[in-house]
Amino acid sequence: ISLLFYSGQLEKTEFLINWATWWVGDSMGVFIFTPLILLWFRHPRETWRERKITLSIPLFTAFILTMVLVNYGTRWEQKRLEFLFDQQTASEKLVLEKSLKAYVGVLISMESFFAASQYVDSEEFNTFANDQLATYPGIKGLSWNPVIPTSERNEFVQRMRQLGFEDFEITEQGWDKQSVIASERNEYVTIQYISPYSDNDKAPGFDISSDQTRNAALKLSRDSGRIVVTGRIKLVQELASQFGVLLIKPVYKKNRPHTTIQQRRLNLRGYVVAVLKLNEAISSIIADTDEEGRVHRLLDDSASSEQALLYEDDHYLDNGKLVLHDNRLIKGQVLYKKDILIPFGERKWRLEVLAGHTFVSLHRSGNSSLILILGLLITSLISFFVLVASGRDVQLRDLVAQRTIELQESEKNLKEAQRIAHVCSCYLDLLNNEVTYTTELYHLYGFDPAQPLTKLSEHEKLFTTDSWNRLNETLENTRKTGVTYEIELERELEDGSKGWIWMRGEANCNDSGVVIGIRAVVQDISEHKRNQLALAESEIHYRKLFTESSIAMLLIDPIDGKIKDANDAAMTFYAYSAAQLRHMNINEINTLSKEAVHSEMKCAREQGRKYFDFRHRLANDEIRFVQVSSGPIAIDGKILLL
Secondary structure (H helix, E strand, C coil): CHHHHHCCCCCHHHHHHHHHHHHHHHHHHHHHHHHHHHHHHCCCHHHHHHHHHHHHHHHHHHHHHHHHHHHHHHHHHHHHHHHHHHHHHHHHHHHHHHHHHHHHHHHHHHHHHHHCCCCCCHHHHHHHHHHHHHHCCCCCEEEEEEEEEHHHHHHHHHHHHHCCCCCCCCEEECCCCCEEECCCCCEEEECCEEECCCCCCCCCCEEHHHCHHHHHHHHHHHHHCCCEECCCECCCCCCCCCCEEEEEEEEECCCCCCCCHHHHHHCEEEEEEEEEEHHHHHHHHCCCCHHHCEEEEEEECCCCHHHCEEEECCEEEECCEEEECCCCCCCCECCEEEEEEEEECCEEEEEEEEECHHHHHHHCCCHHHHHHHHHHHHHHHHHHHHHHCCCHHHHHHHHHHHHHHHHHHHHHHHHHHHHHHCCCEEEEECCCCEEEECHHHHHHHCCCCCCCCCEHHHHHHHECHHHHHHHHHHHHHHHHHCCCEEEEEEEECCCCCEEEEEEEEEEEECCCCCEEEEEEEEEECHHHHHHHHHHHHHHHHHHHHHHHCCCCCEEECCCCCEEEEECHHHHHHHCCCHHHHHCCEHHHCECCCHHHHHHHHHHHHHHCCCEEEEEEECCCCCEEEEEEECCEEEECCEEEEC
16 A cells, blocks of 8 residues: 555555555455454364354354445445535535625626716726725626727727727728737727726737627627626637637617617617636635535537637546546546536536546545444454454443434534535424424524524514514415515513524415425525615715705706705805705806806716816896706616715
């Protein structure tokens, strides 16, 4: 064994188990078969004749029992490892799906940002984009890509140069993958803004519709109105060999219909795009698994076989064997494999998770080997004590004690697996009105597992009165109708604070269709609820800053000039009450003509102009010269001027 280890044929993690197996094989001959050979062939035979059967039957019985237990332990170990592999894979699936949904949410927010404004300058775009990039590091870039008709190409190029992009051109990739000036076509989908600019300085001006893969995704997104993911592509700004994909969402012209394909094509304004460098994005989602003995590959089943590979770990599959480049992780045949289908952006992604012998070595409990070793020792003890006519009671006590330890260890492993996976479930027996639940739920509810709450009525103290009443109504409705339910409940914690849980339950019916029980899954959502309350408090804080400011402030609708709100300082300055101001138009205060006021508000809204000098009329008809600082602000999804 040592020679195999030092020659590199055995991994470090496999040394002990192979040594133990070799030792057990030798021990079987010494402790079991050697005594039998001596017993049956030793002279004088008359002396041992009566003891042959007495000794042989216990020895053979113990040996067979040991083999049965080893076989059982091996199968149990295989099921446990398979469960652990599936559990870890399911956890990764949840993390991956959650991250991809977050990326989709970024694009939806970005589309709303552009849809709410007629014009967004680069500073506003960068402010919005940088916040999202800081929150989601898996996204390597966000861009705005307007549709530029060929008739507006020169005007667009000149406008971009005036904004500081001196050598700006609309470009495409040439035959040598270098940027060249784009050829003439009906329209261009050009990268106008992109953040972070320092990592993507080669991208502005690139016509993403010039690439066949990108253009197919653009058309699908435009016609469907949904977020679409491209197949794998080589990014314009990417110098390394890794692949990337684009998440694309169309932005239609404000207040224009886009319910039909024709309307979407006619009223398309542009696209918001998120750039994912797959190696970096997926690596940031899937934790480092070197110590777990698993490898990952992300495949695009919507693409051809040559273009399907999106991401893989630093491992490769060679003739059915998993091998790591530095020869330190996985060798041998694939033992476990799991394919996870992930529909994403109108494409079918598949996460392939593989594991080999190293996974087994890292996670095996050693119960089978322990059973084998102990079985052989017990067999040897039987042989010894039968020969000396003593020790049977001791041997039986040891056997019982060992089985008890194994059962306790098995129970401990099961509870630990539930804790790691955060599995919280319960079952309500409607016939006996009793509740059973997993150990993890004790920790969630915060009570002593030694004092379980078996009756449903005993759980009332865990919840607020309102939540308890709603839970009872929901359970009663499920009992009568069999309808699956989802509910959020507020609970009372032992320290007096509040917590929240999310619960989903399904009816369990007998063969006659009568509901006899309810199975439920429980999740702690206290942190999510606290975040919601914190956001509400933040809004109240900013509202207080507005109302209590010593500077006169008005909220004005830029479309019709109506005053939506005013703070106390404004009421004092103009000598109007709040109700009067909210029923007035800015034209009633500003001495300029209605057309002139509308023109100034348009400048503030579209051109970013912030400072104005006006003459305002007070309630007593006194005219005062005022300097106004104005800018757009989003309130309840509507753009107003502050």
